[in-house]
Amino acid sequence: xxxxxxxxxxxxxxxxxxxxxxxxxxxxxxxxxxxxxxxxxxxxxxxxxxxxxxxxxxxxxxxxxxxxxxxxxxxxxxxxxxxxxxxxxxxxxxxxxxxxxxxxxxxxxxxxxxxx
Numbered sequence: 001x002x003x004x005x006x007x008x009x010x011x012x013x014x015x016x017x018x019x020x021x022x023x024x025x026x027x028x029x030x031x032x033x034x035x036x037x038x039x040x041x042x043x044x045x046x047x048x049x050x051x052x053x054x055x056x057x058x059x060x061x062x063x064x065x066x067x068x069x070x071x072x073x074x075x076x077x078x079x080x081x082x083x084x085x086x087x088x089x090x091x092x093x094x095x096x097x098x099x100x101x102x103x104x105x106x107x108x109x110x111x112x113x114x115x116x
Contacts, residue, residue, distance in 0.1 A: 009071055016111075020072045023111050034059065035070060035111045039091060042106040044078070044098040052106065054094045056087040056115055063087075067094055067113045078104055080113045 004017045015024045023035060039053040056065075065087065069080040077100035085092040094112055098104040106112070 007072075009074075014071055016072045020076075020111055021107070021109060023070075023072055034115050036067060036092070036094060036113045036115050038106045038108055038110045038112055041108045044096060044104040044106065046098060046101050046103055049095060049097045051093050051095050053091055054112060056090050056092055058090060060087050060090075060115060065092075065115045067092070067115050070111055070114050072111055073113070077102075085115075 005019050007016045007020075008014075009016070016022065017024075034057040036054040036056055039055050042050070042052050044050045054067075063086070065085055067080070067083045067085055069082070073080060077098065079097045079099060081095035081097070083095060096106070096112065
């Protein structure tokens, strides 16, 4: 578990690996939630809010959806805003607030939120 930086979140039922790059459910699906991931690497300046591009799972198409913070981001130094979105071509945007005094590096493919 140390080699892969595995974290178990029993409350949300998620196991994360490689600094939250890979997320796996611990239990069967209880709700219709999917994850959205950063489309590109981004550096967020300290104490700023940014709107970044995220990739949406194919099942959502162009229907109205809700983006909410993912349980894996609870202990990070950023906050994700809840929002109503209409994805276009598997993409939409996500508002992120860097609450730290340091620049924040968001990796391409990093899980940021859930969409339902």
